[in-house]
Amino acid sequence: MATGRNDRGIRKFIGKLVNMVCFGIMFFSSYQIISILYDYYANRQVLAEIQEVYQESRDGEDSQEGGDMKGIRSSFTELLRINPDIVGWIEIPGTDISYPVLQAENNEFYLTRNYKKEKSRAGSIFMDYRNDVKDLKRNVILYGHRMKDDSMFGQLDKYLSEPFFRRHRTIYFDTLYESYDAEVFAVYKTTTDFYYIDTDFSTDEEYLSFVRRLLDRSVYKTGLAIGPDDPVLTLSTCDYTFPGGKGRLVIHARLKKKM
Template identity: 55%
Template sequence: MSKQKQHKNKPKSMIQRLITIVCLVIFIASAFYLVDALYDYYTNRQVLADIQDVYRESKEDEIEIGPTDSVATIRSSFRDILAINSDIVGWVTMDGTMVDYPILQAEDNAYYLQRNYKEEDSRAGSIFMDYRNDITQQDRNIILYGHNMKDGSMFGQMKRFLDEDFLQEHQHFYFDTLYGSYEVEIFSVYHTTTDFYYIETDFPNDESYRTFLDDIKKRSEVTTDIELNAEDQIITLSTCDYLLDPNEGRLVIHGKLVKQN
């Protein structure tokens, strides 16, 4: 090969090497990110499994003792997990999904966004109740938030309820607070954006609340036969979703609370 050809090929060779190096760096960075994410998922599941064991054992003891009639008395099933974190206000369980988690509540809606119940930094965060809600009161709309995690944890499997067949088999889930136990009847599931204010907790009168209930029921992308009136208390589950908007998109589930003995 002549020196002239070698000179012409040299820039091309350097570009090819540079491209190879860039691709290698991207591959290593992607692999590191994937391993880091998988480790976070694994750690999160282990941390949650620990408190699930404590709660299940305490709940079994509560069943043996029997329920309390006093609203002011914290249920025995929560005493052990409250010793772990006094910000725990309840527990949510949804059959057919991974949802079986403690509910946290702080003085704002940011604290548990990236923290687990141990108050450690966590990509998955926690399931947390809107800071405006008060579990000692009869708030008309109790709101729970959770991340839409890719491994299906937290509220990552809420989209399953958009399937009519799945919803028919799992139209009820369970919501426990420090003071009471509820079965939840799902009546609406839909995509929206933050432009629609579905997280209202305070309504000036029955008429405005009925209007709100009619609106959120009409938005449902699945059909339900749950009847609602102004005396009903509801719970709202909210998670991020990218169907309508990459930043402001949300997936929402609404359910009617039915108090259990």
């Protein structure tokens, strides 16, 4: 009889332990989900603030006299007061992408920080540290996370739909010094084994050979001519169809200064 009572006691204890473990797992999972959702919300609120600042500055640009003594456009004056690391703004019609472009001394800082330099799961859209915003040449690279709430570069995958690609070939890219239209000519998935982020080309032929490799990988054929003096805007984000975190979704566009 004692053995029977002991067995029931053990089973009861194990049952309680299992319930506690299940409750703990459920509580931890709920906490993580709430934390992620709050991060998404906070990120969108922070971005809405700077979008409003930029829109007001851009609306007033025509009524202001040029830029400052360094040639910086007046539409960026307020943005630079917020963060002097802001070097541009990217906007893609048909998406929610309308964000400041940051640049640091490396390609790690803004992976996990917003434009206020606060820690952020979403990070920022940022320009490769090797690019010179005063003189955009050859391959100009912008990076951004592919967030699951479609923020940052989360909507770049729309370019995998040919109808969307055909209707939204033009990306708008403003910098501190110039305003550009960027015509998309290549879209593809790849891995980090393909070095599409090269910025150093010793000859025109080396650069044009690089461009041909980009064209060859594209899922679309546009016939757009890229010359040795045409800078390419490269948008790079993650692609989760490849294992090991090596997958990338890449968009290339030809940069042309607005007249």
